[in-house]
Amino acid sequence: MKRWIATGLLALSALLGAHTAVHAAGTNFPMDKAPRLTNDQAALQHGAKIFVNYCLSCHSASFVRYNRLTELGLTEKQIKENLMFTTEKVGDPMVAAISPQQAKAWFGAQPPDLSLVARSRAGHGYSGADYLYTLLRGYYRDPNRPTGWNNVVFHNIGMPHPLWELQGERKPVFEKVDSHGHESEVFKGWEQVKPGLLTPEEYDRTVADLVAYLEWMGEPVKSSRVRLGVWVMIFLGLFTVVAWRLNAAYWKDVK
CATH class of the missing domain: 1.10.760.10 (Cytochrome c-like domain)
Known part of the structure:
Protein backbone atom coordinates (compact mmCIF):
# COMPACT_ATOMS: atom_id res chain seq x y z
CA MET A 1 0.00 0.00 0.00
CA LYS A 2 2.81 2.38 0.92
CA ARG A 3 4.48 1.65 -2.39
CA TRP A 4 1.32 2.64 -4.30
CA ILE A 5 1.07 5.87 -2.30
CA ALA A 6 4.74 6.65 -2.96
CA THR A 7 4.27 5.96 -6.68
CA GLY A 8 1.24 8.23 -6.79
CA LEU A 9 3.07 11.04 -5.00
CA LEU A 10 6.02 10.65 -7.39
CA ALA A 11 3.71 10.89 -10.42
CA LEU A 12 1.99 13.96 -8.94
CA SER A 13 5.36 15.61 -8.29
CA ALA A 14 6.43 14.91 -11.88
CA LEU A 15 3.21 16.40 -13.20
CA LEU A 16 3.59 19.53 -11.09
CA GLY A 17 7.24 19.77 -12.10
CA ALA A 18 6.31 19.56 -15.78
CA HIS A 19 3.68 22.28 -15.30
CA THR A 20 6.24 24.49 -13.55
CA ALA A 21 8.75 23.92 -16.35
CA VAL A 22 6.20 24.85 -18.99
CA HIS A 23 5.26 28.00 -17.07
CA ALA A 24 8.93 28.91 -16.60
CA ALA A 25 9.53 28.49 -20.33
CA GLY A 26 6.99 31.22 -21.01
CA THR A 27 7.65 34.93 -20.84
CA ASN A 28 7.18 37.18 -17.82
CA VAL A 221 -13.55 29.13 -40.61
CA LYS A 222 -13.67 30.61 -37.09
CA SER A 223 -15.97 33.51 -38.01
CA SER A 224 -18.36 31.19 -39.87
CA ARG A 225 -18.28 28.73 -36.98
CA VAL A 226 -19.13 31.45 -34.46
CA ARG A 227 -21.98 32.79 -36.60
CA LEU A 228 -23.34 29.27 -37.09
CA GLY A 229 -23.09 28.64 -33.35
CA VAL A 230 -25.16 31.75 -32.61
CA TRP A 231 -27.90 30.65 -35.00
CA VAL A 232 -27.86 27.14 -33.53
CA MET A 233 -28.32 28.54 -30.01
CA ILE A 234 -31.19 30.75 -31.20
CA PHE A 235 -32.83 27.75 -32.88
CA LEU A 236 -32.43 25.60 -29.77
CA GLY A 237 -33.91 28.37 -27.63
CA LEU A 238 -36.97 28.70 -29.87
CA PHE A 239 -37.33 24.92 -30.16
CA THR A 240 -37.25 24.62 -26.36
CA VAL A 241 -40.17 27.05 -26.07
CA VAL A 242 -42.14 25.19 -28.76
CA ALA A 243 -41.41 21.80 -27.16
CA TRP A 244 -42.42 23.10 -23.73
CA ARG A 245 -45.77 24.45 -24.98
CA LEU A 246 -46.38 21.28 -27.04
CA ASN A 247 -45.71 19.14 -23.99
CA ALA A 248 -48.15 21.23 -21.97
CA ALA A 249 -50.83 20.80 -24.68
CA TYR A 250 -50.36 17.00 -24.74
CA TRP A 251 -50.69 16.62 -20.97
CA LYS A 252 -53.34 19.24 -20.14
CA ASP A 253 -56.21 16.68 -20.02
CA VAL A 254 -54.23 14.05 -18.12
CA LYS A 255 -55.07 13.97 -14.42
Missing part, protein backbone atom coordinates in the same frame (compact mmCIF):
# COMPACT_ATOMS: atom_id res chain seq x y z
CA PHE A 29 6.99 40.32 -19.94
CA PRO A 30 3.51 41.91 -19.76
CA MET A 31 1.54 41.33 -22.94
CA ASP A 32 -0.31 44.09 -24.78
CA LYS A 33 -3.85 43.32 -25.88
CA ALA A 34 -3.95 42.79 -29.64
CA PRO A 35 -6.81 44.50 -31.49
CA ARG A 36 -9.41 41.98 -32.62
CA LEU A 37 -9.56 42.44 -36.40
CA THR A 38 -10.36 38.94 -37.68
CA ASN A 39 -13.73 40.22 -38.96
CA ASP A 40 -12.17 43.27 -40.65
CA GLN A 41 -11.68 42.29 -44.29
CA ALA A 42 -9.52 45.29 -45.16
CA ALA A 43 -7.22 44.57 -42.18
CA LEU A 44 -6.90 40.91 -43.17
CA GLN A 45 -6.06 41.81 -46.77
CA HIS A 46 -3.38 44.24 -45.58
CA GLY A 47 -2.10 41.60 -43.14
CA ALA A 48 -1.82 39.08 -45.97
CA LYS A 49 0.20 41.59 -47.98
CA ILE A 50 2.58 42.20 -45.05
CA PHE A 51 2.93 38.47 -44.46
CA VAL A 52 3.82 37.73 -48.08
CA ASN A 53 6.30 40.60 -48.33
CA TYR A 54 8.04 40.32 -44.97
CA CYS A 55 7.47 36.80 -43.57
CA LEU A 56 7.08 34.37 -46.44
CA SER A 57 10.68 34.78 -47.55
CA CYS A 58 11.75 32.64 -44.57
CA HIS A 59 8.58 31.22 -42.99
CA SER A 60 6.12 28.91 -44.73
CA ALA A 61 2.40 28.60 -44.09
CA SER A 62 2.11 25.20 -45.70
CA PHE A 63 -1.35 24.43 -44.29
CA VAL A 64 -2.84 27.35 -46.24
CA ARG A 65 -3.22 27.52 -50.01
CA TYR A 66 -3.15 30.80 -51.91
CA ASN A 67 -6.68 30.31 -53.27
CA ARG A 68 -7.96 30.34 -49.69
CA LEU A 69 -7.31 34.08 -49.72
CA THR A 70 -10.40 34.48 -51.90
CA GLU A 71 -12.29 34.18 -48.59
CA LEU A 72 -10.80 37.58 -47.70
CA GLY A 73 -12.49 39.20 -50.68
CA LEU A 74 -9.57 38.87 -53.11
CA THR A 75 -9.90 37.51 -56.61
CA GLU A 76 -7.54 34.86 -57.98
CA LYS A 77 -6.19 37.47 -60.39
CA GLN A 78 -5.36 39.83 -57.51
CA ILE A 79 -3.69 36.98 -55.63
CA LYS A 80 -1.57 35.97 -58.62
CA GLU A 81 -0.51 39.52 -59.46
CA ASN A 82 0.17 40.81 -55.94
CA LEU A 83 0.75 37.96 -53.49
CA MET A 84 2.34 35.04 -55.34
CA PHE A 85 6.14 35.12 -55.65
CA THR A 86 7.23 31.54 -54.94
CA THR A 87 4.87 29.60 -57.23
CA GLU A 88 2.65 30.02 -60.27
CA LYS A 89 -0.34 27.90 -59.26
CA VAL A 90 -2.97 29.59 -57.11
CA GLY A 91 -3.86 26.25 -55.57
CA ASP A 92 -0.35 25.69 -54.17
CA PRO A 93 0.43 26.00 -50.44
CA MET A 94 2.24 29.07 -49.15
CA VAL A 95 5.82 27.81 -49.05
CA ALA A 96 8.81 29.95 -48.07
CA ALA A 97 11.16 31.26 -50.74
CA ILE A 98 14.23 30.09 -48.81
CA SER A 99 15.20 26.42 -48.93
CA PRO A 100 15.42 24.44 -45.67
CA GLN A 101 19.15 23.88 -46.28
CA GLN A 102 19.83 27.61 -46.69
CA ALA A 103 17.71 28.46 -43.64
CA LYS A 104 19.61 26.02 -41.45
CA ALA A 105 22.95 27.30 -42.71
CA TRP A 106 22.05 30.96 -42.10
CA PHE A 107 20.00 30.77 -38.90
CA GLY A 108 21.18 27.50 -37.35
CA ALA A 109 17.68 26.00 -37.62
CA GLN A 110 14.81 25.98 -40.06
CA PRO A 111 12.33 28.81 -39.40
CA PRO A 112 9.05 27.36 -38.09
CA ASP A 113 5.89 27.10 -40.14
CA LEU A 114 3.50 29.92 -39.22
CA SER A 115 0.20 28.30 -40.19
CA LEU A 116 -0.80 27.73 -36.55
CA VAL A 117 1.54 30.12 -34.76
CA ALA A 118 -1.28 32.30 -33.37
CA ARG A 119 -2.92 29.25 -31.81
CA SER A 120 0.27 27.71 -30.45
CA ARG A 121 1.60 30.81 -28.69
CA ALA A 122 -1.21 31.28 -26.19
CA GLY A 123 -0.07 31.32 -22.57
CA HIS A 124 -1.23 32.02 -19.04
CA GLY A 125 -3.63 34.95 -19.28
CA TYR A 126 -2.88 35.97 -22.86
CA SER A 127 -3.78 34.78 -26.34
CA GLY A 128 -1.45 33.87 -29.18
CA ALA A 129 -2.46 37.11 -30.90
CA ASP A 130 -1.44 39.12 -27.81
CA TYR A 131 1.93 37.35 -27.77
CA LEU A 132 2.65 38.01 -31.45
CA TYR A 133 1.44 41.61 -31.23
CA THR A 134 3.78 42.32 -28.31
CA LEU A 135 6.68 40.33 -29.81
CA LEU A 136 6.67 42.20 -33.12
CA ARG A 137 6.71 45.50 -31.23
CA GLY A 138 9.41 44.38 -28.79
CA TYR A 139 12.58 44.36 -30.92
CA TYR A 140 15.63 46.46 -30.13
CA ARG A 141 19.21 46.69 -31.37
CA ASP A 142 21.69 44.47 -29.53
CA PRO A 143 25.28 44.37 -30.85
CA ASN A 144 25.98 41.30 -28.72
CA ARG A 145 23.57 39.15 -30.74
CA PRO A 146 24.64 37.49 -34.05
CA THR A 147 21.71 39.09 -35.89
CA GLY A 148 22.16 42.48 -34.20
CA TRP A 149 18.66 42.26 -32.68
CA ASN A 150 17.08 41.17 -29.43
CA ASN A 151 13.56 41.18 -28.04
CA VAL A 152 12.08 42.05 -24.65
CA VAL A 153 9.47 39.28 -25.02
CA PHE A 154 11.74 36.53 -26.35
CA HIS A 155 15.20 37.15 -24.93
CA ASN A 156 18.07 36.11 -27.23
CA ILE A 157 15.64 35.52 -30.08
CA GLY A 158 17.25 33.98 -33.16
CA MET A 159 15.04 35.79 -35.68
CA PRO A 160 16.16 39.28 -36.73
CA HIS A 161 13.58 42.06 -36.79
CA PRO A 162 11.57 41.40 -39.98
CA LEU A 163 9.85 44.81 -39.95
CA TRP A 164 12.71 47.03 -38.85
CA GLU A 165 12.53 49.25 -41.92
CA LEU A 166 8.93 50.07 -41.06
CA GLN A 167 9.45 50.57 -37.33
CA GLY A 168 12.95 51.99 -37.24
CA GLU A 169 15.27 51.37 -34.30
CA ARG A 170 14.29 51.69 -30.64
CA LYS A 171 15.86 50.91 -27.30
CA PRO A 172 14.06 49.82 -24.14
CA VAL A 173 14.13 52.08 -21.10
CA PHE A 174 14.48 50.34 -17.73
CA GLU A 175 14.25 51.77 -14.25
CA LYS A 176 16.06 50.28 -11.29
CA VAL A 177 13.80 49.63 -8.31
CA ASP A 178 14.55 48.30 -4.86
CA SER A 179 12.24 45.56 -3.63
CA HIS A 180 12.88 44.13 -0.16
CA GLY A 181 16.59 44.82 -0.43
CA HIS A 182 16.94 43.37 -3.93
CA GLU A 183 17.56 45.71 -6.85
CA SER A 184 15.87 44.88 -10.14
CA GLU A 185 15.10 46.54 -13.46
CA VAL A 186 11.54 47.33 -14.50
CA PHE A 187 10.61 48.09 -18.10
CA LYS A 188 9.28 51.64 -18.44
CA GLY A 189 8.94 52.24 -22.17
CA TRP A 190 10.76 52.85 -25.43
CA GLU A 191 13.09 55.50 -26.81
CA GLN A 192 13.16 55.97 -30.58
CA VAL A 193 16.74 55.89 -31.89
CA LYS A 194 16.09 56.00 -35.64
CA PRO A 195 12.73 56.64 -37.32
CA GLY A 196 11.18 54.09 -39.62
CA LEU A 197 9.06 54.44 -42.72
CA LEU A 198 5.94 54.45 -40.52
CA THR A 199 4.96 56.46 -37.49
CA PRO A 200 4.61 54.48 -34.24
CA GLU A 201 0.82 54.54 -34.60
CA GLU A 202 0.97 53.37 -38.22
CA TYR A 203 3.41 50.62 -37.29
CA ASP A 204 1.20 49.36 -34.46
CA ARG A 205 -1.76 49.20 -36.85
CA THR A 206 0.35 47.34 -39.43
CA VAL A 207 1.40 44.79 -36.81
CA ALA A 208 -2.23 44.46 -35.69
CA ASP A 209 -3.26 43.69 -39.29
CA LEU A 210 -0.47 41.13 -39.66
CA VAL A 211 -1.38 39.44 -36.38
CA ALA A 212 -5.04 39.37 -37.39
CA TYR A 213 -4.05 37.59 -40.60
CA LEU A 214 -1.89 35.09 -38.70
CA GLU A 215 -4.84 34.47 -36.37
CA TRP A 216 -7.20 34.01 -39.33
CA MET A 217 -4.72 31.67 -40.99
CA GLY A 218 -4.78 29.37 -37.95
CA GLU A 219 -8.55 28.91 -38.23
CA PRO A 220 -10.05 30.44 -41.39
Whole structure:
Protein backbone atom coordinates (compact mmCIF):
# COMPACT_ATOMS: atom_id res chain seq x y z
CA MET A 1 0.00 0.00 0.00
CA LYS A 2 2.81 2.38 0.92
CA ARG A 3 4.48 1.65 -2.39
CA TRP A 4 1.32 2.64 -4.30
CA ILE A 5 1.07 5.87 -2.30
CA ALA A 6 4.74 6.65 -2.96
CA THR A 7 4.27 5.96 -6.68
CA GLY A 8 1.24 8.23 -6.79
CA LEU A 9 3.07 11.04 -5.00
CA LEU A 10 6.02 10.65 -7.39
CA ALA A 11 3.71 10.89 -10.42
CA LEU A 12 1.99 13.96 -8.94
CA SER A 13 5.36 15.61 -8.29
CA ALA A 14 6.43 14.91 -11.88
CA LEU A 15 3.21 16.40 -13.20
CA LEU A 16 3.59 19.53 -11.09
CA GLY A 17 7.24 19.77 -12.10
CA ALA A 18 6.31 19.56 -15.78
CA HIS A 19 3.68 22.28 -15.30
CA THR A 20 6.24 24.49 -13.55
CA ALA A 21 8.75 23.92 -16.35
CA VAL A 22 6.20 24.85 -18.99
CA HIS A 23 5.26 28.00 -17.07
CA ALA A 24 8.93 28.91 -16.60
CA ALA A 25 9.53 28.49 -20.33
CA GLY A 26 6.99 31.22 -21.01
CA THR A 27 7.65 34.93 -20.84
CA ASN A 28 7.18 37.18 -17.82
CA PHE A 29 6.99 40.32 -19.94
CA PRO A 30 3.51 41.91 -19.76
CA MET A 31 1.54 41.33 -22.94
CA ASP A 32 -0.31 44.09 -24.78
CA LYS A 33 -3.85 43.32 -25.88
CA ALA A 34 -3.95 42.79 -29.64
CA PRO A 35 -6.81 44.50 -31.49
CA ARG A 36 -9.41 41.98 -32.62
CA LEU A 37 -9.56 42.44 -36.40
CA THR A 38 -10.36 38.94 -37.68
CA ASN A 39 -13.73 40.22 -38.96
CA ASP A 40 -12.17 43.27 -40.65
CA GLN A 41 -11.68 42.29 -44.29
CA ALA A 42 -9.52 45.29 -45.16
CA ALA A 43 -7.22 44.57 -42.18
CA LEU A 44 -6.90 40.91 -43.17
CA GLN A 45 -6.06 41.81 -46.77
CA HIS A 46 -3.38 44.24 -45.58
CA GLY A 47 -2.10 41.60 -43.14
CA ALA A 48 -1.82 39.08 -45.97
CA LYS A 49 0.20 41.59 -47.98
CA ILE A 50 2.58 42.20 -45.05
CA PHE A 51 2.93 38.47 -44.46
CA VAL A 52 3.82 37.73 -48.08
CA ASN A 53 6.30 40.60 -48.33
CA TYR A 54 8.04 40.32 -44.97
CA CYS A 55 7.47 36.80 -43.57
CA LEU A 56 7.08 34.37 -46.44
CA SER A 57 10.68 34.78 -47.55
CA CYS A 58 11.75 32.64 -44.57
CA HIS A 59 8.58 31.22 -42.99
CA SER A 60 6.12 28.91 -44.73
CA ALA A 61 2.40 28.60 -44.09
CA SER A 62 2.11 25.20 -45.70
CA PHE A 63 -1.35 24.43 -44.29
CA VAL A 64 -2.84 27.35 -46.24
CA ARG A 65 -3.22 27.52 -50.01
CA TYR A 66 -3.15 30.80 -51.91
CA ASN A 67 -6.68 30.31 -53.27
CA ARG A 68 -7.96 30.34 -49.69
CA LEU A 69 -7.31 34.08 -49.72
CA THR A 70 -10.40 34.48 -51.90
CA GLU A 71 -12.29 34.18 -48.59
CA LEU A 72 -10.80 37.58 -47.70
CA GLY A 73 -12.49 39.20 -50.68
CA LEU A 74 -9.57 38.87 -53.11
CA THR A 75 -9.90 37.51 -56.61
CA GLU A 76 -7.54 34.86 -57.98
CA LYS A 77 -6.19 37.47 -60.39
CA GLN A 78 -5.36 39.83 -57.51
CA ILE A 79 -3.69 36.98 -55.63
CA LYS A 80 -1.57 35.97 -58.62
CA GLU A 81 -0.51 39.52 -59.46
CA ASN A 82 0.17 40.81 -55.94
CA LEU A 83 0.75 37.96 -53.49
CA MET A 84 2.34 35.04 -55.34
CA PHE A 85 6.14 35.12 -55.65
CA THR A 86 7.23 31.54 -54.94
CA THR A 87 4.87 29.60 -57.23
CA GLU A 88 2.65 30.02 -60.27
CA LYS A 89 -0.34 27.90 -59.26
CA VAL A 90 -2.97 29.59 -57.11
CA GLY A 91 -3.86 26.25 -55.57
CA ASP A 92 -0.35 25.69 -54.17
CA PRO A 93 0.43 26.00 -50.44
CA MET A 94 2.24 29.07 -49.15
CA VAL A 95 5.82 27.81 -49.05
CA ALA A 96 8.81 29.95 -48.07
CA ALA A 97 11.16 31.26 -50.74
CA ILE A 98 14.23 30.09 -48.81
CA SER A 99 15.20 26.42 -48.93
CA PRO A 100 15.42 24.44 -45.67
CA GLN A 101 19.15 23.88 -46.28
CA GLN A 102 19.83 27.61 -46.69
CA ALA A 103 17.71 28.46 -43.64
CA LYS A 104 19.61 26.02 -41.45
CA ALA A 105 22.95 27.30 -42.71
CA TRP A 106 22.05 30.96 -42.10
CA PHE A 107 20.00 30.77 -38.90
CA GLY A 108 21.18 27.50 -37.35
CA ALA A 109 17.68 26.00 -37.62
CA GLN A 110 14.81 25.98 -40.06
CA PRO A 111 12.33 28.81 -39.40
CA PRO A 112 9.05 27.36 -38.09
CA ASP A 113 5.89 27.10 -40.14
CA LEU A 114 3.50 29.92 -39.22
CA SER A 115 0.20 28.30 -40.19
CA LEU A 116 -0.80 27.73 -36.55
CA VAL A 117 1.54 30.12 -34.76
CA ALA A 118 -1.28 32.30 -33.37
CA ARG A 119 -2.92 29.25 -31.81
CA SER A 120 0.27 27.71 -30.45
CA ARG A 121 1.60 30.81 -28.69
CA ALA A 122 -1.21 31.28 -26.19
CA GLY A 123 -0.07 31.32 -22.57
CA HIS A 124 -1.23 32.02 -19.04
CA GLY A 125 -3.63 34.95 -19.28
CA TYR A 126 -2.88 35.97 -22.86
CA SER A 127 -3.78 34.78 -26.34
CA GLY A 128 -1.45 33.87 -29.18
CA ALA A 129 -2.46 37.11 -30.90
CA ASP A 130 -1.44 39.12 -27.81
CA TYR A 131 1.93 37.35 -27.77
CA LEU A 132 2.65 38.01 -31.45
CA TYR A 133 1.44 41.61 -31.23
CA THR A 134 3.78 42.32 -28.31
CA LEU A 135 6.68 40.33 -29.81
CA LEU A 136 6.67 42.20 -33.12
CA ARG A 137 6.71 45.50 -31.23
CA GLY A 138 9.41 44.38 -28.79
CA TYR A 139 12.58 44.36 -30.92
CA TYR A 140 15.63 46.46 -30.13
CA ARG A 141 19.21 46.69 -31.37
CA ASP A 142 21.69 44.47 -29.53
CA PRO A 143 25.28 44.37 -30.85
CA ASN A 144 25.98 41.30 -28.72
CA ARG A 145 23.57 39.15 -30.74
CA PRO A 146 24.64 37.49 -34.05
CA THR A 147 21.71 39.09 -35.89
CA GLY A 148 22.16 42.48 -34.20
CA TRP A 149 18.66 42.26 -32.68
CA ASN A 150 17.08 41.17 -29.43
CA ASN A 151 13.56 41.18 -28.04
CA VAL A 152 12.08 42.05 -24.65
CA VAL A 153 9.47 39.28 -25.02
CA PHE A 154 11.74 36.53 -26.35
CA HIS A 155 15.20 37.15 -24.93
CA ASN A 156 18.07 36.11 -27.23
CA ILE A 157 15.64 35.52 -30.08
CA GLY A 158 17.25 33.98 -33.16
CA MET A 159 15.04 35.79 -35.68
CA PRO A 160 16.16 39.28 -36.73
CA HIS A 161 13.58 42.06 -36.79
CA PRO A 162 11.57 41.40 -39.98
CA LEU A 163 9.85 44.81 -39.95
CA TRP A 164 12.71 47.03 -38.85
CA GLU A 165 12.53 49.25 -41.92
CA LEU A 166 8.93 50.07 -41.06
CA GLN A 167 9.45 50.57 -37.33
CA GLY A 168 12.95 51.99 -37.24
CA GLU A 169 15.27 51.37 -34.30
CA ARG A 170 14.29 51.69 -30.64
CA LYS A 171 15.86 50.91 -27.30
CA PRO A 172 14.06 49.82 -24.14
CA VAL A 173 14.13 52.08 -21.10
CA PHE A 174 14.48 50.34 -17.73
CA GLU A 175 14.25 51.77 -14.25
CA LYS A 176 16.06 50.28 -11.29
CA VAL A 177 13.80 49.63 -8.31
CA ASP A 178 14.55 48.30 -4.86
CA SER A 179 12.24 45.56 -3.63
CA HIS A 180 12.88 44.13 -0.16
CA GLY A 181 16.59 44.82 -0.43
CA HIS A 182 16.94 43.37 -3.93
CA GLU A 183 17.56 45.71 -6.85
CA SER A 184 15.87 44.88 -10.14
CA GLU A 185 15.10 46.54 -13.46
CA VAL A 186 11.54 47.33 -14.50
CA PHE A 187 10.61 48.09 -18.10
CA LYS A 188 9.28 51.64 -18.44
CA GLY A 189 8.94 52.24 -22.17
CA TRP A 190 10.76 52.85 -25.43
CA GLU A 191 13.09 55.50 -26.81
CA GLN A 192 13.16 55.97 -30.58
CA VAL A 193 16.74 55.89 -31.89
CA LYS A 194 16.09 56.00 -35.64
CA PRO A 195 12.73 56.64 -37.32
CA GLY A 196 11.18 54.09 -39.62
CA LEU A 197 9.06 54.44 -42.72
CA LEU A 198 5.94 54.45 -40.52
CA THR A 199 4.96 56.46 -37.49
CA PRO A 200 4.61 54.48 -34.24
CA GLU A 201 0.82 54.54 -34.60
CA GLU A 202 0.97 53.37 -38.22
CA TYR A 203 3.41 50.62 -37.29
CA ASP A 204 1.20 49.36 -34.46
CA ARG A 205 -1.76 49.20 -36.85
CA THR A 206 0.35 47.34 -39.43
CA VAL A 207 1.40 44.79 -36.81
CA ALA A 208 -2.23 44.46 -35.69
CA ASP A 209 -3.26 43.69 -39.29
CA LEU A 210 -0.47 41.13 -39.66
CA VAL A 211 -1.38 39.44 -36.38
CA ALA A 212 -5.04 39.37 -37.39
CA TYR A 213 -4.05 37.59 -40.60
CA LEU A 214 -1.89 35.09 -38.70
CA GLU A 215 -4.84 34.47 -36.37
CA TRP A 216 -7.20 34.01 -39.33
CA MET A 217 -4.72 31.67 -40.99
CA GLY A 218 -4.78 29.37 -37.95
CA GLU A 219 -8.55 28.91 -38.23
CA PRO A 220 -10.05 30.44 -41.39
CA VAL A 221 -13.55 29.13 -40.61
CA LYS A 222 -13.67 30.61 -37.09
CA SER A 223 -15.97 33.51 -38.01
CA SER A 224 -18.36 31.19 -39.87
CA ARG A 225 -18.28 28.73 -36.98
CA VAL A 226 -19.13 31.45 -34.46
CA ARG A 227 -21.98 32.79 -36.60
CA LEU A 228 -23.34 29.27 -37.09
CA GLY A 229 -23.09 28.64 -33.35
CA VAL A 230 -25.16 31.75 -32.61
CA TRP A 231 -27.90 30.65 -35.00
CA VAL A 232 -27.86 27.14 -33.53
CA MET A 233 -28.32 28.54 -30.01
CA ILE A 234 -31.19 30.75 -31.20
CA PHE A 235 -32.83 27.75 -32.88
CA LEU A 236 -32.43 25.60 -29.77
CA GLY A 237 -33.91 28.37 -27.63
CA LEU A 238 -36.97 28.70 -29.87
CA PHE A 239 -37.33 24.92 -30.16
CA THR A 240 -37.25 24.62 -26.36
CA VAL A 241 -40.17 27.05 -26.07
CA VAL A 242 -42.14 25.19 -28.76
CA ALA A 243 -41.41 21.80 -27.16
CA TRP A 244 -42.42 23.10 -23.73
CA ARG A 245 -45.77 24.45 -24.98
CA LEU A 246 -46.38 21.28 -27.04
CA ASN A 247 -45.71 19.14 -23.99
CA ALA A 248 -48.15 21.23 -21.97
CA ALA A 249 -50.83 20.80 -24.68
CA TYR A 250 -50.36 17.00 -24.74
CA TRP A 251 -50.69 16.62 -20.97
CA LYS A 252 -53.34 19.24 -20.14
CA ASP A 253 -56.21 16.68 -20.02
CA VAL A 254 -54.23 14.05 -18.12
CA LYS A 255 -55.07 13.97 -14.42
